[in-house]
Amino acid sequence: MAAPAEEKYTVEHMLSVHRWTDTLLSFRMSRPAGFRFTPGQFARLGLPSGQGFVWRAYSMVNAVWDDELEFLSIVVPDGEFTSRLSRLSAGDDILLDKRANGFFTLDRFVDGQDLWLLGTGTGLAPYLSILREPSVWSRFDTLTLVHSVRTAAELAYRDEIAALRDHPLWAEHGHKLHYQPVVTRESHPGCLSARLPVLLANGELEQATGRLLTPERARIMICGNPQMVEDTHRQLISMGYRLSRLTAPGQLALENGF
Ligand SMILES: Cc1cc2nc3c(=O)[nH]c(=O)nc-3n(C[C@H](O)[C@H](O)[C@H](O)COP(=O)(O)OP(=O)(O)OC[C@H]3O[C@@H](n4cnc5c(N)ncnc54)[C@H](O)[C@@H]3O)c2cc1C
Numbered sequence: 436m437a438a439p440a441e442e443k444y445t446v447e448h449m450l451s452v453h454r455w456t457d458t459l460l461s462f463r464m465s466r467p468a469g470f471r472f473t474p475g476q477f478a479r480l481g482l483p484s485g486q487g488f489v490w491r492a493y494s495m496v497n498a499v500w501d502d503e504l505e506f507l508s509i510v511v512p513d514g515e516f517t518s519r520l521s522r523l524s525a526g527d528d529i530l531l532d533k534r535a536n537g538f539f540t541l542d543r544f545v546d547g548q549d550l551w552l553l554g555t556g557t558g559l560a561p562y563l564s565i566l567r568e569p570s571v572w573s574r575f576d577t578l579t580l581v582h583s584v585r586t587a588a589e590l591a592y593r594d595e596i597a598a599l600r601d602h603p604l605w606a607e608h609g610h611k612l613h614y615q616p617v618v619t620r621e622s623h624p625g626c627l628s629a630r631l632p633v634l635l636a637n638g639e640l641e642q643a644t645g646r647l648l649t650p651e652r653a654r655i656m657i658c659g660n661p662q663m664v665e666d667t668h669r670q671l672i673s674m675g676y677r678l679s680r681l682t683a684p685g686q687l688a689l690e691n692g693f
Pocket residue numbers: 477491492493494495506507508509511513514515516517518537556557560690691692693
């Protein structure tokens with residue numbers, strides 16, 4: 436990822452790090468007053484590497500009104516960015532591009548009653564920010580968050596997701612959220628175990644959530660593993676859904692999570 440010009444970033448600092456597993460962590464960092472974003476967008480973060488910096492895209496996890504920024508990160512053992520990131524602790528510097536980016540936002544949909552948020556791995560991140568936006572809770576009749584990971588230990592933010600249902604900002608709408616975890620490489624109570632395109636094709640996702648998927652009502656966001664995004668997109672096209680574009684509104688919005 437190309438580095439922004441020097442005047443286009445600020446030097447922020449790490450506030451805290453939470454480790455979910457050896458390969459998955461969350462961190463909070465300072466947020467400059469002028470940093471604005473729409474839920475679903477990503478920031479560009481930079482760390483020193485060699486003579487320069489390495490920059491990577493990261494979806495905001497936090498609410499737009501949060502005084503700090505929060506991110507969920509994979510740790511790739513030899514990854515240029517994350518091997519450095521995983522060594523940081525509170526007080527360390529981290530660079531932030533002043534401008535948030537991306538089109539994976541609810542502006543992509545002009546209508547729809549049922550919002551489905553399908554994610555794998557760190558593809559959960561943008562949905563946490565989207566679900567902290569009060570207007571989402573009144574705009575849709577139902578909100579269904581589906582998170583697919585390899586092992587149950589990677590089901591990050593389970594307590595925070597459960598707490599969303601009781602948040603005072605959208606209290607009367609809290610019941611709309613259904614959270615469906617999927618664990619693909621071990622069996623775990625309460626979790627589905629097949630990949631997302633399979634769960635869509637065989638009706639298991641509808642059965643487990645008790646919610647019908649129809650192109651008339653459903654608006655579906657898909658984020659995470661690029662192959663998953665492609666396979667899930669293809670499956671949904673075969674079921675009558677199509678990508679939502681500015682010029683031709685549809686039911687699907689996609690984001691490759693790496
Ligand atoms: C729009 C966008 C948003 C992103 N948001 C996030 C985010 O919120 N959290 C996050 O951890 N990453 C996110 N990424 C990926 C992130 O930018 C980096 O790729 C990641 O931090 C790894 O950086 P690296 O330099 O250590 O390894 P890289 O050299 O960038 O990646 C090495 C390999 O690791 C794997 N990989 C990279 N990222 C991931 C991932 N997130 N999950 C699983 N495997 C991965 C891929 O196989 C990749 O080829 C996003 C990417 C894009 C394009």
